[in-house]
Amino acid sequence: MGQTMIEKNCSLKAFNSFSIDARAHLLFHFKQHSQLPELLTLIKQMQSEKKPILVLGGGSNTLFCEDFSGLVIKVELMGVDKSEDPENYLLTVAAGEDWPQLVEDTVQQGIYGLENLALIPGVVGAAPVQNIGAYGIELKDVCTRVDYIDLIDEELKSLSNEDCLFAYRDSIFKGELKDRVLITSVELKLPKQWQPHCRYGLLQSIHETEETVSAQQIFNSVCRIRSEKLPDPSVLGNAGSFFKNPIVSEHLGGQLLSHHADMPLYPQADGTAKLAAGWLIDQCGLKGKQIGGAAVHKDQALVLINTGNATSQDIIDLAWFVREQVLQKFAVLLEHEVRFIDAQGETTLQQVMKDV
Numbered sequence: 001m002g003q004t005m006i007e008k009n010c011s012l013k014a015f016n017s018f019s020i021d022a023r024a025h026l027l028f029h030f031k032q033h034s035q036l037p038e039l040l041t042l043i044k045q046m047q048s049e050k051k052p053i054l055v056l057g058g059g060s061n062t063l064f065c066e067d068f069s070g071l072v073i074k075v076e077l078m079g080v081d082k083s084e085d086p087e088n089y090l091l092t093v094a095a096g097e098d099w100p101q102l103v104e105d106t107v108q109q110g111i112y113g114l115e116n117l118a119l120i121p122g123v124v125g126a127a128p129v130q131n132i133g134a135y136g137i138e139l140k141d142v143c144t145r146v147d148y149i150d151l152i153d154e155e156l157k158s159l160s161n162e163d164c165l166f167a168y169r170d171s172i173f174k175g176e177l178k179d180r181v182l183i184t185s186v187e188l189k190l191p192k193q194w195q196p197h198c199r200y201g202l203l204q205s206i207h208e209t210e211e212t213v214s215a216q217q218i219f220n221s222v223c224r225i226r227s228e229k230l231p232d233p234s235v236l237g238n239a240g241s242f243f244k245n246p247i248v249s250e251h252l253g254g255q256l257l258s259h260h261a262d263m264p265l266y267p268q269a270d271g272t273a274k275l276a277a278g279w280l281i282d283q284c285g286l287k288g289k290q291i292g293g294a295a296v297h298k299d300q301a302l303v304l305i306n307t308g309n310a311t312s313q314d315i316i317d318l319a320w321f322v323r324e325q326v327l328q329k330f331a332v333l334l335e336h337e338v339r340f341i342d343a344q345g346e347t348t349l350q351q352v353m354k355d356v
């Protein structure tokens, strides 16, 4: 028997890491597959009333710009199935499992490969959506299959790694399949012959050699660096990196470098160049900049925080200010990584500012 878990006019404050006190018209806690018929009926009702539907994980990459006028489906499916072949461990992980917990558990069990992705907040079902990444590894490097419910034709489907069209903070779930997918589980393939990855940023200076380092050591270093560097959302509301690192043409990259010799620039295989959004914001002197209850973190320019009582409008105004400053100084347009949700569903910073 499915257990009904529907709340009306529900506060979303506890369900987003910015701690924005928006409300949802309806909230459905999707805890087990037996609730599916009930959920699909509710979805049909919403569709016939032309009300929006939002699939939510841990809310750590989501900014609620206003109250949500439709149905929020909070995915809380749990369970981890493990199997192995001679070369690999295969984990099929339910979408509601906590990502940081999964990473910690696998490392403890001697199953390695996720350690670079330690302490990324959120649940497993959200990880493929923006192809989470940190310290030189992305989900695409370990994910072999994504299982989902197609909310339009109500079928259970699967996509292979290639079909997910993973790219930097991007996937098919933000493109062609946007708004029609509820991811139920993710399959991860972790080779028994483990290869360390510690040639990235601070990890490189800590572990100079890949020959002797252990997965546990990488896990410990990533946890330590992240805890020192990033504000804990349970203390200071935030959604991690607010903006994506911009990709610019080789020409613009070269021009900028000729004026700012110390600018970090990462040449990409296709000839474009990736810049560090945090560096650009810092160069505009914006660390600590505050608008209402929202601020640019004093140490991490890429992180916008809720200092206590920020409204979503404070965060929107600050994000716009940052974007304009960087545009004026560097002619580089920052795109937000955080997903903006208004009453009707996903929107953008530009759209929200036009509507003001």
Ligand SMILES: Cc1cc2nc3c(=O)[nH]c(=O)nc-3n(C[C@H](O)[C@H](O)[C@H](O)COP(=O)(O)OP(=O)(O)OC[C@H]3O[C@@H](n4cnc5c(N)ncnc54)[C@H](O)[C@@H]3O)c2cc1C
Binding pocket: 017, 054, 055, 056, 057, 058, 059, 060, 061, 062, 075, 095, 120, 121, 122, 123, 124, 125, 126, 127, 129, 130, 131, 132, 133, 134, 181, 182, 183, 184, 230, 231, 232, 233, 238, 239, 240, 241, 339
């Ligand atoms: C302190 C901090 C540090 C962070 N560091 C990193 C980092 O290093 N690297 C990185 O990549 N990200 C980072 N993030 C961003 C965030 O952790 C990731 O985007 C994470 O995957 C979000 O998970 P979530 O469950 O909270 O997603 P949510 O915010 O709930 O959802 C994010 C998006 O995924 C969709 N979604 C969620 N679950 C499902 C599902 N089951 N089916 C279909 N769609 C779904 C939602 O509709 C939404 O569009 C950080 C965030 C914070 C707060």
